[in-house]
Amino acid sequence: MTYLDPPGGHGRPAVPSASAVAALARCVSVEPGKFAAAHWGQTPLLSRAAELPNPAGFTDLLSPADADELLSRRGLRTPFLRVAKDGQLLPVARYTGGGGAGAEIGDQVLDERVLELYAGGATLVLQGLHRNWPALVDFTRDLNLAVGQPLQVNAYLTPPGSQGFATHYDTHDVFVLQVDGRKHWRIHPPVLPDPLERQPWGGRADEVSATAQGRPALDVVLDPGDALYLPRGWLHSAQAQESSSLHLTVGVRALTRYALVEELLALAAEDRRLRATLPFGTDLADPDAVEPELTETIEVLRDWLLRADPGAVAARLRQRVWPASRPAPIRPLAQAAAIAALDPDSRVSLRAGLRWQLAPQGDRVALRLFDRTITLPAQCEPAVRALLTGAVTRVGDLPGLDDDADRLTLTRRLLREAVLTPA
Numbered sequence: 001m002t003y004l005d006p007p008g009g010h011g012r013p014a015v016p017s018a019s020a021v022a023a024l025a026r027c028v029s030v031e032p033g034k035f036a037a038a039h040w041g042q043t044p045l046l047s048r049a050a051e052l053p054n055p056a057g058f059t060d061l062l063s064p065a066d067a068d069e070l071l072s073r074r075g076l077r078t079p080f081l082r083v084a085k086d087g088q089l090l091p092v093a094r095y096t097g098g099g100g101a102g103a104e105i106g107d108q109v110l111d112e113r114v115l116e117l118y119a120g121g122a123t124l125v126l127q128g129l130h131r132n133w134p135a136l137v138d139f140t141r142d143l144n145l146a147v148g149q150p151l152q153v154n155a156y157l158t159p160p161g162s163q164g165f166a167t168h169y170d171t172h173d174v175f176v177l178q179v180d181g182r183k184h185w186r187i188h189p190p191v192l193p194d195p196l197e198r199q200p201w202g203g204r205a206d207e208v209s210a211t212a213q214g215r216p217a218l219d220v221v222l223d224p225g226d227a228l229y230l231p232r233g234w235l236h237s238a239q240a241q242e243s244s245s246l247h248l249t250v251g252v253r254a255l256t257r258y259a260l261v262e263e264l265l266a267l268a269a270e271d272r273r274l275r276a277t278l279p280f281g282t283d284l285a286d287p288d289a290v291e292p293e294l295t296e297t298i299e300v301l302r303d304w305l306l307r308a309d310p311g312a313v314a315a316r317l318r319q320r321v322w323p324a325s326r327p328a329p330i331r332p333l334a335q336a337a338a339i340a341a342l343d344p345d346s347r348v349s350l351r352a353g354l355r356w357q358l359a360p361q362g363d364r365v366a367l368r369l370f371d372r373t374i375t376l377p378a379q380c381e382p383a384v385r386a387l388l389t390g391a392v393t394r395v396g397d398l399p400g401l402d403d404d405a406d407r408l409t410l411t412r413r414l415l416r417e418a419v420l421t422p423a
Helices: 018-025 032-038 064-073 111-119 134-147 201-212 257-268 287-306 310-324 332-340 378-388 404-416
Strands: 045-047 081-085 123-126 151-158 173-180 183-188 218-222 227-230 235-240 245-252 347-350 357-361 364-368 373-377 420-422
Touching: 018 032, 018 134, 064 111, 064 123, 064 151, 081 111, 111 123, 134 151, 134 245, 151 235, 183 201, 201 235, 257 287, 257 310, 332 404, 332 420, 347 378, 347 404, 357 378, 364 378, 373 378, 373 404, 378 404, 404 420
Parallel strands: none
Antiparallel strands: 045 227, 081 123, 123 151, 151 245, 173 227, 173 245, 183 218, 183 235, 347 420, 357 364, 364 373
């Protein structure tokens, strides 16, 4: 979520905005605190449309007509579409090709081939909709601020009576939002609780298949407007009913404690003792030969871990997490025009969804963003902090600078860096 820095320069989460709270409320029928304590990363949650604030459903996010437009008029390319049938992904060559004169790129989705496959019972998976469909770009950004984790959105279009994928588990949490039609879901407990991304279900296919034969923990048909939360690792399969089905899956790429381990190990490479070469002639296949080296390595690693710097770990986690969630889109032409026309009466605001930290750096101040760091003169700090509150601000009212010329220079820089947008 957006970071608000106190004078010491260490970021802390802000209170989620009203739009962020509203986005989460569309996905779960319980209060955020109860969801976090009783369900997040633990147990599924079924929320019926009547229990949610938008009982009309989710067609405002993506309707069947919207999906048709994406498949026919938007020049969609792989990997923004996958097609599955009988539990298997189909080769992309079966539904892609060149787009004709001036658009010969060979991985474009061909609507007539998609029609043939869909009419034959294949499931269509529209991927990355958080990047290319406006309503979902905005919704995902708000929901990201609520859960504080990177998100992705796919849509699943399934013909009547069809099932695109066999029983499986995901390595990320999901919110399932039923848009159109009805779909029968069977949910079973994990065979591997809390799987990492490197532990996909295919490596445990036999266990998954055997567990799926047992009594499900949840056996339910989702109607339009219903929502379902599934923690990672929970087995699931879904089959469209008497009509075609469209649902959205919001995947939550939550960080784990293992991510902390990975970053700690990366930092541990700074300790020369842990970079030391093993003794000459060590038989690495002999446990007795390895044991003393393992013991000493564990001792050194324990000593290093006790002195690990949380700030260094947080910096590495920031590099991992922040780029995974883009802020609100910028309109380059309108932004450039606003820069050219800027005057003291112009009003600007912080780019929605932007993650940042502000910290002193000698006689400068560093503004850390998801993809770069901007350094500015220290006297700009009061004005920058005023802008980073997110409030709409008149350029001529920025504090801490001597005159409007300095205020305009700073504002132009931050508009050009896409930190601010015209209000």
